[in-house]
Amino acid sequence: MDVFLSQLFIGLSVASVLLLVALGLTFTFGQMNVINMAHGEFVMAGAYTVYVLQTSVFSASMATLAFGLALPLAFLVGGVLGLILEFTLIRRLHGRPLDTLLVTWGVSLILQQVARDIFGAPNVQVKAPPFLDGGITLAGVSMPYTRLFIIGLVVVALVAIWFYLSKLPAGRRMRAVVQNRDLASASGVRTPRVDRLTFFIGSGLAGVAGVAVTLLGSIGPTLGTNYIIDAFLVVIVGGLGQLRGAIIAAIALGVANAYLEYWTDASLAKAAVFGLIVVFLQFRPQGLVVTRRRGLA
Template sequence: MDVVFNQLFAGLSMASILLIIALGLAIIYGAMGVINLAHGEFVMLGAYTTWACQHYLGFGILLSLPFVFVVVGAIGWLIERTIVQRLYDRPLDTILATWGIGIMLQQLVRIVIGPESRFVSGPDFLRGNLEIGNVVMSNYRIFVIFFSIAVLLATWALLTKTEFGTKLRAVIQNRSISECYGIESKRIYSLTFAYGAGLAGIAGTLITPLFSTIPTMGTSLVVDAFLVVIIGGLGSIIGAAAAAVMIGELTAMFSLVINDTLGRIGVLACVIVLIRLRPRGLFPENTRG
């Protein structure tokens, strides 16, 4: 039983990372209808920015978080303004363009920094474990879980309680009418894309003590994040949270009962069945009018 609880905790911590990544994807798709295949590379850029902050500036992970959010968000804003903004209402072109951007970012990191794995140490005060009986919980993973909840609540507040959120919802419902009322839809789209990219960068920062920091690190993570968005319901924040926990825990339990490879197959089989039963996801939203 203790092994089960340990595995459930590991699955919950992984779900927390997936949630932050998927939130960015859900917001970008919900607002703009853009399937961003470069989202995993934003995670990777966040990890490498964290490494650079620690290696060259001596910043810890916590001190790096706001810096990473701004840097990766700015990169996302630049990509949206120069490329993505010209491809709205052309979904296939957008998919191909963001896929190409992702490859370019990976190769740029390989050339500038190198393909070798980089190490980032976690905060000193979060080292060690919390032990309750035979259940061992990493202090850092506990921090990641609570931090992801804070990000979820902050994102919900941004979208529902602020002027920016009101304008974003107006643009989602009807872009042309909202522009008649003076809302600059292009500016809203750019800021939304930048926010989604910044969230991916934060996720990259948080996973640096847990994953190897390499140019391809975001590829597998973004696949799981896409599954979270699809299962939760495209554009749904509540759905993304529920689906992240579901996939994280299913992955952990399947890995315990069988093995990682077959466990992965089991998770995908469950996803296929769920999509068959609920093709619009657990909490579908009318994202674009």
């Protein structure tokens, strides 16, 4: 029983990281039909934001302040990078997913090299705030504060996104464009402006994910590549542009990977999860949650 609960907690913590990375992709991929392979580098940028604050702005004794400021600043850094990418390249490639895949893959390689030039190729360590040292034990399961913090951060992000989509006019415009871009445009919604705002928010969430990832280990120029494929799998399995589907998919993939990895090893677990996804998509290619639309008979 202890093993079951322990792996369940590990699976939920892994799912939290995947969901935090995938949240931005859920909307940019679902709304704009573009494959942004540079999304992982926005995660990397958010992680290095913490590192810069801790090493160049604040002293080592102010790790808590640096980490707290890193959350909004990483959102801004990731969002600005996303805006630049959308304005210079993505807006010219709407509806051409293969072209965006190739272009943004090239951008991701450039950003990785920029990170190597600035910070060096070796991985660096970010100091976790003192209040996240240690953990608690509940029902025989050891739960580090760092992973509990990541789970809590994801919950806050989900509540904020739900409020934005449900209560604010800008969020309702985003939902309209996701569901039917042509109809939204014909109804007076300025879809290019909505696209830019969506890309800013999605890329900003990637930056916040980068801050969370620093709590799990060292960071380096290729940090984003460790998460981008799994994040896309969450988006595809959950359904394009579907927040509820992304949540369910992230939890399912994270928990499945944790249990399979316990009984086998990391490589076999990844392969098994990928095989399950392939089988699932054979029966439900549109994902777990599909937007219902009215059509002509």
